[in-house]
Amino acid sequence: MKTSSPEVTAAGAELSPLKNLSFDVPAGLVVFLVALPLCLGIALASGAPLLSGLLAGIVGGLIIPLLSRSPLSVSGPAAGLATIVLAGIQKVGSFEAFAVAVVLAGGLQVLLGVSRAGRLVAFMPSSVIKGMLAGIGVLLILKQLPHALGLAGGKLALPSQGLAGIEWGALVIGLVSLGLLVAWDKLRPKRLSLLPGALVAVLIATLLNELALRVWPGLALGQSFLVTIPLEGPASLLTQLRAPDWSALRSMDTWVLALTLGVVASLETLLSLQAVDKLDPYRRQTPLNRELVAQGLGNSVSGLLGGLPITSVIVRSSANVHAGGRTRAATMVHGALLLGAVMLATGLLNRIPLASLAAILLVTGYKLAKPALFRELYRLGVAQLVPFIATLGAILVTDLLRGILVGVLVSVAFALRNAMRTPYTLKREGEHFVISLKRDVYFFNKAALLEALEQMPEGARVVVDGSDSDFIDHDIVEALGHFRGTASRRNIQLEVRDVGRAPAMAV
Missing domain, CATH: 3.30.750.24 (STAS domain)
Structure with missing residues (x-):
């Protein structure tokens, strides 16, 4: 990573993308390596076509930076929306109907940006936000654990045929991937410090399966346990796009889903931007309302192409910062590389085991709901712990939007209780x-x-x-x-x- 500065810039000033390409191109490559397995894994967790995750990453990398003024934020499919997407597709009946909700959600975000609602995130209680993230983490773990363990039925219970129903190759690859992800940050050589653990896990998992095909065919995974992107070269991309089914506009479920996606995607984007701006060495501040407009237009484009909903995502954004990215050019480089992978390298992508992607999502879920978070809220007292638990519990038994609403109401009740004390x-x-x-x-x-x-x-x-x-x-x-x-x-x-x-x- 380069450390010398090509120019001295005042805090908060805009840097020229053309003058910082020597920093942004390598950073964009690192972000691409982080984003590729995440785009596939999040699509898997969402129960959506794997191509839809890559399309969302491409739109987040190539379209949103043209409108956004965030210098370091990277947008793409978010793990935090995976549970909403999974339930939403089932609710509206098809992915094509779901795409309509994504388009509508983008329109809602544009309206929020135009009406200058970007600062509303400051009114969201931190205990509710932490409960939302923890709820997402628990749901990710529950949904992905069967895939990582090689349970073909996708359920935590053993299959009806007992141990014979376990796909042992997937189980081995899932456990190896988990081990690599846990150990990589502590054991990786310094010269590989920018190589993301997720990519290492995917590469090792793919090599293990290729080795099994030649040495131990009984453990090798069939295509149903591998990534499947039905492309046969660049010319077939247009034929694989899933156009929205506009008849879904007649269903109230579509509008409710659009509202949920729009609100939660906006909240996640604004929270991510707050974190990324704090990491910026030049202390630049992102115009939040403009960002909502950019994200909204990006989501509408993604929905029209048959992609997943998009947010600003902290994992890819922080990777951009730590890799030395300086301007929006780094984000666009990552988007161009994702597009190149879809157009030219689907044969390689289709050899990736799904168990390794599930392992990545398990680690992501753990980071969102790690025990230290529960201990922190416990130490802060009842006024913080109860809204956190209420939000988490309501998300697990209902859905994300209702869970957030429950958490906010509980937080308001505590605020009123404190305010009504002796004045x-x-x-x-x-x-x-x-x-x-x-x-x-x-x-x-x-x-x-x-x-x-x-x-x-x-x-x-x-x-x-x-x-x-x-x-x-x-x-x-x-x-x-x-x-x-x-x-x-x-x-x-x-x-x-x-x-x-x-x-x-x-x-």
């Missing part, structure tokens, strides 16, 4: 009471404040001091005015400082 401090000196209002006092604090006032003894002198408050709801002002009218009957003297005046308080 004041009370200091007593004999029959003299000072009630100091806290920083923000809302209408739902009225009951607690009135209860304190009603408990004042007869003949007391009470001062309500709002000098330390930044916001006092009008309902609080009216409540104090009403109490002033009744306090004289109990010989209570009420003094209000820096709270404001309302008709109810007029003397």
